[in-house]
Amino acid sequence: MTNPRRSRGLSLRARVLLIASLLLAVGLTVGSVIVTSFLHNHLMSRIDAQLGPMATGMAQQVRSPDSFETTTFADDGGFWDNYVAFLDPDGALIVEQLPRGRPSATDPALPRLDIAAVDTRGGRPFDVPSKDGSETWRVLALTTSNIAADGTSGVQIRRETVVVAASLSEVQATITRLNTISLATGAGLLIVLTVVGSFAIRAGLRPLRRIEVTLAGVAEGDLSQRVPAMAAPGTEIGRLSGALNNMLAQNEAAFTAKERSEARMRRFVADASHELRTPLVGIRGFTKLFRMGALTAQADVERTMDRIERESLRLTRLVEDLLLLARLDEQRDPASSLDLTPMDLRTVAADALHDVRALDPSRPVELTGPDGEAPSAAPACADEARMRQVVTNLVGNAVRHTPEGTPVRIGVGTVDDRAILEIADVGPGLTSEQQARVFDRFYRADDSRSRSDGGGAGLGLAIAHSLVTAHGGTISLTTAPGAGATFRVSLPLAASSEAAE
Numbered sequence: 144m145t146n147p148r149r150s151r152g153l154s155l156r157a158r159v160l161l162i163a164s165l166l167l168a169v170g171l172t173v174g175s176v177i178v179t180s181f182l183h184n185h186l187m188s189r190i191d192a193q194l195g196p197m198a199t200g201m202a203q204q205v206r207s208p209d210s211f212e213t214t215t216f217a218d219d220g221g222f223w224d225n226y227v228a229f230l231d232p233d234g235a236l237i238v239e240q241l242p243r244g245r246p247s248a249t250d251p252a253l254p255r256l257d258i259a260a261v262d263t264r265g266g267r268p269f270d271v272p273s274k275d276g277s278e279t280w281r282v283l284a285l286t287t288s289n290i291a292a293d294g295t296s297g298v299q300i301r302r303e304t305v306v307v308a309a310s311l312s313e314v315q316a317t318i319t320r321l322n323t324i325s326l327a328t329g330a331g332l333l334i335v336l337t338v339v340g341s342f343a344i345r346a347g348l349r350p351l352r353r354i355e356v357t358l359a360g361v362a363e364g365d366l367s368q369r370v371p372a373m374a375a376p377g378t379e380i381g382r383l384s385g386a387l388n389n390m391l392a393q394n395e396a397a398f399t400a401k402e403r404s405e406a407r408m409r410r411f412v413a414d415a416s417h418e419l420r421t422p423l424v425g426i427r428g429f430t431k432l433f434r435m436g437a438l439t440a441q442a443d444v445e446r447t448m449d450r451i452e453r454e455s456l457r458l459t460r461l462v463e464d465l466l467l468l469a470r471l472d473e474q475r476d477p478a479s480s481l482d483l484t485p486m487d488l489r490t491v492a493a494d495a496l497h498d499v500r501a502l503d504p505s506r507p508v509e510l511t512g513p514d515g516e517a518p519s520a521a522p523a524c525a526d527e528a529r530m531r532q533v534v535t536n537l538v539g540n541a542v543r544h545t546p547e548g549t550p551v552r553i554g555v556g557t558v559d560d561r562a563i564l565e566i567a568d569v570g571p572g573l574t575s576e577q578q579a580r581v582f583d584r585f586y587r588a589d590d591s592r593s594r595s596d597g598g599g600a601g602l603g604l605a606i607a608h609s610l611v612t613a614h615g616g617t618i619s620l621t622t623a624p625g626a627g628a629t630f631r632v633s634l635p636l637a638a639s640s641e642a643a644e
Contacts, residue, residue, distance in 0.1 A: 155348065155351070156341075156344050156345060156348050159344050159348075160337065160340055160341055160344055163337075163340055163344075164333065164336075164337050164340070167332075167333055167336060167337075168329075168333055171325075171329040171332065171333065172329070175322070175325035175326075175329060178321070178325070179318060179321055179322060179325070182317070182318065182321060183314070183318055186314045186317065186318075187281070187314065190268075190281050190309050190311070190314070191268045191281070191283075193309065194225075194268055194281060194282075194283040194307050194308075194309055195283065197225065197283075197307050198283050198284075198285045198305055198306075198307040199285065201227060201287075201305045201307065202285055202286075202287035202305045224242050224243060224310075225242060225307060225308060225309050225310075226239070226240070226241065226242055226250060226251055226280065226306075226307070226308040226309075226310075227239065227240040227305075227306065227307055227308075228240070228253070228305075228306040229303055229304065229305060229306075230256055230257075230284075230303065230304040230306060231303060231304075232257060232258045232302055232303065232304075233257050234255045234256045234257035234258075234260065234304070237303070242310070245310075247274070248273070248274050248275040248277075249273045249274070249275060249277060249278060249310075250273060250274055251271050251272075251273060251274075251280035251282060251308045252271055252272055252273060252274045253271060253282065253306065253308075254271065256284050256304055256306065257304075258286060258302055258304065261284045261285070261286050261304050262286070264284060266283070266284075266285060268281055268282065268283045269281075269282055269283075270282070270311070271308070278310060278311065278312045278315065279310075279311045279312075279315065280308040280309065280310055280311065281308065281309045281310075281311055282306060282307070282308040283306070283307050283308075284304055284305070284306045284307075285304070285305050286302050286303070286304055286305075287302070287303055287304070287305050288302055288303075349373075350373040350374055350380045350384070351380070353370065353371060353373060354370050354383070354384065354387065357369065357370045357371075357387075358387075361391060361394075366391070366394060366395040366398055367395065368391065369388050369391060369392075370384040370387050370388050370391075371384075372384065407583070407584075410585075419458065419461065419462075422454040422455070422457050422458040422461075423458065425450065425451075425454045426451050426454050426455060426458075429447045429450055429451050429454075430451070432447065433447060461602070464602045464606055465602070467606060467609075468584065468602070468605065468606060468609055480613070481525075481526035481529060481613060481614065482526045482527075482528070483524045483525060483526055483614075484524065484525070484526070484527065485522065485523075485524055485637050486522070486523060486524075486525055486527050486530070487520055487521060487522055487523075488521035488522075488523060488525075488530070488555050488562050488563075488564045488634070489518065489520065489521060489555050490527070491527070491530050491531050491534045491564070492510060492518070492521075492534070492553050492554075492555040492564060493510065494531065494534070495534045495535075495537075495538050495553050495566070496508055496510050496553055498534075498535065498538050499538055499541075499542065499551050499553075502538070502539070502542045503542050503547060503548075505547055505548045506542070506547070506548060506549060506550065506551055507548075507550040507551070508550070508551045508552070508553065509550075509552055509553070510553050510554075510555070511552055511553070511554045512554055512555065512556035513554045513555070513556045513557075513558050513563045513565055513631075514554065514565075515552070515554065516554075516556065517556075518554070518555050518556055519555070519556040519557060520556070520557070521555050521556055521557055521562035521563060521564065521636075522562060522636060522637045523562040523614075523634040523635065523636065523637050524635070524637045525614050525634060526614070529610045529613075529614075530610075530614075532606070532607075532610065533606075533607045533610050533611060533618075533632065534564065534566070536603035536604065536606060536607045537566040537604075537607060537630050537632075538551075538566060539603060540566075540603055540604060540630075541566055541568045541570070541628075541630075544570065545568050545569075545570030545571070546570065546571075549568055549569060549570050550568070550569055551566070551567070551568050552565070552566075552567040552568075553565065553566060553567075554567065557636060558633075560636045561633045561634065561635065561636055562633070562634045562635070562636050562637070563631060563632070563633055564631075564632040564634075565629055565630065565631050565632070566629070566630045567627065567628070567629040567630070568627050568628055568629075569626075569627040570627050570628065571624070571625060571627075572622045572623050572624045572625055572626045572627050572628055573620075573622045573623075573624070573628060574624055578620055578622055581604055581620055582604050582605055582607075582608040582618070582620075583601075583605065584601065584602055584605040585601040585602065585605075586601050586604075586605075607632075611632055611634070614634055615634070615635055616632060616633050616634035616635065617632075617633045618630065618631065618632050618633070619631050619633075
């Protein structure tokens with residue numbers, strides 16, 4: 144048995160090889176023991192089968208011990224290679240026939256075999272050692288009845304014992320040769336199979352080595368590493384490789400998302416600091432002018448106070464927008480902060496029509512359905528105040544970033560069991576790069592123009608995106624340079640009866 148603590152320091156390949164070798168050695172040993180036992184029992188059964196007829200024949204042919212030496216036996220089966228003896232009723236030796244060509248020291252050392260002892264054995268063979276202990280004999284003792292002359296009665300029947308013994312030296316030699324052959328064959332087979340098994344195990348564990356190399360590369364920071372396909376998907380190695388690749392892909396996606404989130408957070412903090420600093424610097428500068436007495440005329444003071452008020456209002460709106468975004472971000476269920484009630488998006492669409500006309504009366508504006516069709520009902524469960532904020536931001540974006548007189552279309556209706564609200568213009572449109580970042584916070588497609596005409600901080604579309612997402616909907620942009628821009632808000636459709644209420 145191997146020491147569990149010591150085996151923990153071995154490699155998997157060494158432990159598998161060690162276990163396989165131990166199991167092979169145990170199997171060879173058990174097989175050798177079983178084969179040897181069966182062969183030994185078979186040989187002993189053959190000797191017992193020979194001793195029985197031999198002892199019976201001796202008892203029938205030899206009528207008295209005196210005639211034993213003159214009795215003729217056919218030399219079939221090596222009769223004279225065995226030991227034969229006659230014993231009196233008390234177990235004393237009367238006469239014996241020794242095997243041919245064997246020293247007397249190797250004769251069997253018979254125990255006391257009187258009539259009672261022979262009857263106790265019941266005709267069953269038993270083993271005895273030789274006189275010098277060098278070998279073992281298989282002995283069978285049977286009683287026989289002999290007629291002897293008596294001076295008084297003339298005839299007397301005496302019970303005597305016939306002993307037949309066969310040497311087990313050939314059996315022992317055969318078993319010894321078999322054990323030697325089994326040991327040599329088993330040792331050679333164990334060595335050969337251990338060497339072959341070592342190469343087979345090394346080849347079988349090669350995929351694990353590849354997995355180890357891949358994971359080492361991942362640990363060094365290369366998250367793009369993947370385990371190569373080295374086995375069928377249905378095998379253990381195949382399933383392990385697939386599971387590891389899925390895990391590595393998820394980890395890479397998580398790290399990438401984390402990096403993007405950190406980058407967005409850094410950009411957000413920088414942009415927020417910049418946007419907050421601008422009105423604060425203006426307010427601080429005007430207050431310094433007032434304290435220094437540079438504003439002597441009443442008109443200058445009024446203009447300065449008006450600028451301070453506008454900058455403070457701008458700062459207030461910016462802080463409120465940031466607080467709204469922060470509340471939507473920190474809530475696990477943003478919809479819980481909304482007052483959801485059944486409504487029809489045609490209501491906010493009609494108000495958006497009036498907002499466009501109020502902001503720029505020169506603009507042509509029309510109310511249609513989605514994609515320019517006839518307007519239709521668009522029932523949804525939404526927070527009406529927040530949806531008006533979304534539409535106001537979209538309308539303000541369309542008016543602010545398109546030339547004066549540019550037509551605007553407001554579409555409302557249902558498409559594929561979704562309530563749809565569109566704000567479309569035929570302005571200059573956006574590039575693909577601008578389209579990808581249009582919903583980012585503090586992003587402005589034209590920073591210089593937005594600042595010069597009192598534009599916002601770049602939070603309008605980000606707020607609209609967060610509010611629509613909180614409603615369980617989506618907001619998308621379809622645009623191209625010179626082809627205008629179409630913002631589409633899609634919300635889950637509510638039952639018409641609920642919207643009517």
